[in-house]
Amino acid sequence: MNIALIAHDRKKDDLIEFVIAYLPIFSKHRLYATGTTGRRVSEATGLDVHCYQSGPLGGDQQIGAMVAQNLMDLIIFFRDPLTAQPHEPDVSALLRLSDVYKVPLATNMGTAEVLLRGLSEHHLDWRLEEKREGRNGR
C-alpha cells in the first residue's frame, strides 16, 4: 500500500513517535511525505520515504495529485489545530480529495492507531481492489 505521512511542525515529534511504534507495519509499505516530515521520519527511523515539497511549497498538493490518480491508500496527517497555516487552502483541498476518493485519513493519533491496526489485519485490502478495478470513488 502507498501511505502518506504529513505533520505540521508542532506535531512532527508525535508522528515520529507513532511511526517508530508501528515500524514493523510501516516497513512493509511504500511511504510518501511532505518534505520536512519525510526527512525527519527517514532520519529517525531509517525508513525509505519519498519526500515531496514541503507543505507550504506545494507538498500537500503533490500528495493530493496522487489521491486524484487513486494512487494513495492511506494518509496519516497530524494537523496542528491550534496554529494557522499559510497554506490552509492546500490542506483543505487534500482533505476534500481524500473524501472524494474514499482514502482513509487520520488527523490524530487515536484514529491513526485504528487505521494502522486495520491495515495490519487486512481491513484495508479493499483499496487494492479499488485500484485493480480502476474505480475512482465517485
Ligand SMILES: O=C(CO)COP(=O)(O)O
Ligand atoms: O505543512 C505541512 C502539511 O500541510 C507539512 O509540511 P512539511 O512536512 O514540509 O513540514
